[in-house]
Amino acid sequence: MGRREDVARLAGVSPRTVSNVVSGAVNVAATTRERVLAAIEELDYRPSEIGRMLRSGRTGMAALVVPDLDNPYFAELARKLIEAARHHGYTVMIEQTDGDRDRERELLARADTKAVFDGLIVSPLGLTDDDLTRSSRTQRPVVLLGEESHPGFDHVHIDNFAAARDAVEHLLATGRQRVVAVGAQRAEGSSSSLRLAGFEAATGAAPHASADVAYVDAFTRRGGADATRALLRGRTLPDALFCFSDLLALGALRALHEAGISVPEQVAVVGFDDIEDGRYGNPSLTTISPDKEAIAQAAMDALVRRVGGDDSDAVRVIAPHRLVERESTGVGAG
Secondary structure (H helix, E strand, O other): OOOHHHHHHHHOOOHHHHHHHHHOOOOOOHHHHHHHHHHHHHHOOOOOHHHHHHHHOOOOEEEEEEOOOOOHHHHHHHHHHHHHHHHOOOEEEEEEOOOOHHHHHHHHHHHHHOOOOOEEEEOOOOOOHHHHHHHOOOOOOEEEEOOOOOOOOEEEEEOHHHHHHHHHHHHHHOOOOEEEEEEEOOOOOOOOHHHHHHHHHHHHOOOOOEEEEEEOOOOOHHHHHHHHHHHHOOOOOOOEEEEOOHHHHHHHHHHHHHOOOOOOOOOEEEEEOOOHHHHOOOOOOEEEEEOHHHHHHHHHHHHHHHHOOOOOOOOEEEEOEEEEOOHHHOOOOO
16 A cells, blocks of 8 residues: 555655645646546555544535435436545535425534534525525535525526526427426425526517416426326417426326327427436437536535635536437437
């Protein structure tokens, strides 16, 4: 088993740089970090975790707090975050909240009183500005994911408004005119508000388009199937569905199949999230694909900066997204 000095010699850096890569406490150039990590792997260098914790006052642990790990989007994002954390010498622990405000507040309070985590990356559904302001009294940094922003906190997200508009403009460009948004939620300040606004902007700018909204309680397969079945009982069949998540879209596809309605010949369907299941559906699912790797890297970079003592103003990072066209809107599988 190699020593820190051996790693430094092999990587062509100083022992201090090796320590900085291992601790994640100081930003190190990506190329240098990769050389050090390769040398660590080759020499099987294993620094003393206890010694590092005593010297730094840090645990090397970060918490990822998400609403629902049954949702493949969060599972896929968690994998990317674990990979990003590894490059900073961090281990990630995952907590599930079911989107419950009390559970989200409990986890923030636990971080206030117990030095288990150096910081948290949170995708909140129920938290208010006041909840987070109270948590900011702690030394534990918090980085936010998801649609809702909160003043004073680093926030990593995609442009949900633009992404939704892109999805609906794609449907309109294929000649669809009766478009329904599947996924709006009646709760005030719900996580679907920007996607609904993007839908309304796109349909409102199309002179011959009609728009309708199907509400759901949650972004689930059942929610998409039930909403679509209700639509099919109406007088006019829509010719396009824009679903606010791929799970909703997969439920919609099932309901359409059961009703004998062909996709995309009669109804085109677009989802949101680009989960792996959508690529293997029949038909394969056109979707909005957030850059999960970019989200994970930006969130972990922000957390490490805050743990390292950066007290500059909060930043908002907008990660890229793209429309992936597949069979559910008349494009070959991809």
